[in-house]
Amino acid sequence: MDLSDFNGEACSQRVECLGEGRSACVYAEGDRAVKYLMAVPYHDASALLRREAHYLSQLQSATLHVPQLHSVSEQGGSIKSLDRARGYVGSITMERIQGAAFLNHRDVHSWSPQDQQQAFQDVGSFMASIHKETPAAYSGEYSVLWNMLEEAQMYDPDRLRKSGFYNQLSQKLMSLEQGVDPVFCHGDLSFDNIAFNAGERKPEALIDFAYSGYGMPETDFRHFGALNKFLFEPIKGAYEAGSGRQLDEERLHMVDLVSTLRLLHTCRNMPAYPTQEREVQAMDGRVKRLSEGVFGIAYGGVNSDYGLHNY
Ligand SMILES: Nc1ncnc2c1ncn2[C@@H]1O[C@H](COP(=O)(O)OP(=O)(O)O)[C@@H](O)[C@H]1O
Ligand SMILES: [Mg+2]
Numbered sequence: 001m002d003l004s005d006f007n008g009e010a011c012s013q014r015v016e017c018l019g020e021g022r023s024a025c026v027y028a029e030g031d032r033a034v035k036y037l038m039a040v041p042y043h044d045a046s047a048l049l050r051r052e053a054h055y056l057s058q059l060q061s062a063t064l065h066v067p068q069l070h071s072v073s074e075q076g077g078s079i080k081s082l083d084r085a086r087g088y089v090g091s092i093t094m095e096r097i098q099g100a101a102f103l104n105h106r107d108v109h110s111w112s113p114q115d116q117q118q119a120f121q122d123v124g125s126f127m128a129s130i131h132k133e134t135p136a137a138y139s140g141e142y143s144v145l146w147n148m149l150e151e152a153q154m155y156d157p158d159r160l161r162k163s164g165f166y167n168q169l170s171q172k173l174m175s176l177e178q179g180v181d182p183v184f185c186h187g188d189l190s191f192d193n194i195a196f197n198a199g200e201r202k203p204e205a206l207i208d209f210a211y212s213g214y215g216m217p218e219t220d221f222r223h224f225g226a227l228n229k230f231l232f233e234p235i236k237g238a239y240e241a242g243s244g245r246q247l248d249e250e251r252l253h254m255v256d257l258v259s260t261l262r263l264l265h266t267c268r269n270m271p272a273y274p275t276q277e278r279e280v281q282a283m284d285g286r287v288k289r290l291s292e293g294v295f296g297i298a299y300g301g302v303n304s305d306y307g308l309h310n311y
Contacts, residue, residue: 019102019192021208022270023048025088032070033096037210039076039087042269043151048210049074049090051142055212056094062133065195065205067094097205100195108191117234119191119201120227124235126194126203127220128242131183142213144187145173145255148262155265165291172294173258176251180216187211190223217243218251225256226286250294257290 016028023045026035037049053072060069074090108119153166186193188211195205217239224235236247260283267280 018096021192022266024210028096029093031096031098033067033094035092035094036088037090037092039089040270042266045089046074049092051212052208052210053092055209056092059133059209064130064133066209067097067205067207069094097195097207099198100204101198101201102194102207103191103196105191113230115201116231120224120231121234121238122201122203123189123191123194124238124240125242126206127189127235128239130186130189130206130220131217131243131245133184143177143182143215144185144211144213144219145177145215145258147211147213148258149173152258152261152265155261155268168295169257169291173254176254177216180251182214183217185213185215185217185219187213187219188223189220216251216255217245218247218255221247221252222255222259225252225259253290253293257287257294260286260290 018026018028018033020026023038023040023043024035025038026033028034035052037045037052039045049072053069056066056069059066070093072090072092076087076089078087108116111119149166149170186206186209188208193206193208194203195207196202197204221235224232227235240246264280264283264287267283
């Protein structure tokens with residue numbers, strides 16, 4: 001498919017858009033899906049493209065269902081006539097996952113309480129099976145959280161940098177990661193990256209490996225850190241039963257903190273975000289509470305009674 005000759009209506013008639021994320025557009029091409037990684041100001045899209053292709057190819061022989069990888073192109077260009085008229089850095093052509101639904105948190109939150117709990121429980125079991133995919137070839141190559149912390153440091157509230165906050169955070173992260181056997185982490189695990197079997201609503205396949213890597217298992221809970229107990233308990237229970245591992249409160253705090261800092265960085269640099277002041281303010285407040293949680297535990301437990309899932 002050559003996108004350079006797309007124009008206006010012809011484009012929308014010819015091309016079925018499967019989805020648009022914050023940094024990618026995915027189009028259908030017969031039984032294939034083509035994911036274009038967009039050049040955006042808040043991260044290195046080429047790195048995302050390469051990482052996604054790398055882990056997708058590593059997982060081709062996994063028991064987990066992931067799209068079959070057909071080809072990768074790093075030749076960027078300009079997608080002229082689509083809404084997001086920006087440059088792209090390259091594309092990945094893969095199997096199109098058919099007959100399954102990609103949900104989002106809003107879809108799930110409109111379900112009955114029982115169905116919601118069931119969905120989170122299913123995701124917990126699914127996550128346990130993802131973490132069993134740790135390839136034998138692991139050689140300490142890439143930690144999801146380290147990379148996020150690196151990006152997060154570009155978010156620069158002076159108070160955090162000057163106070164040595166990031167140094168303390170790096171040291172703490174290092175000691176936490178070294179204390180656990182690393183697993184393969186998806187890195188961006190949320191409902192919209194899981195294909196749910198349409199009939200039974202069970203997780204069936206996994207997509208979107210741009211943030212994948214290794215690290216402590218809690219890494220994959222980064223989109224679930226702010227859940228209330230009603231939904232967190234089912235996902236935690238199913239994960240622990242399926243994986244035989246115990247989730248650790250301090251590591252969950254750390255994941256949530258690094259992930260929130262990184263999101264703040266994105267908000268600063270993404271044109272659509274600065275207008276959403278309230279969301280940014282809420283996250284800022286969260287950073288404070290989470291850092292008290294992590295460092296409270298780290299430095300004598302002054303704030304160690306700070307509980308996760310209570311806000
Ligand atoms: N292989 C695929 N088959 C079917 N739909 C897909 C496929 N890959 C992506 N999609 C759709 O496109 C959306 C965005 O793709 P994704 O890889 O998650 O991009 P992003 O990195 O922007 O989140 C997905 O949520 C899904 O709805
Ligand atoms: Mg996605």
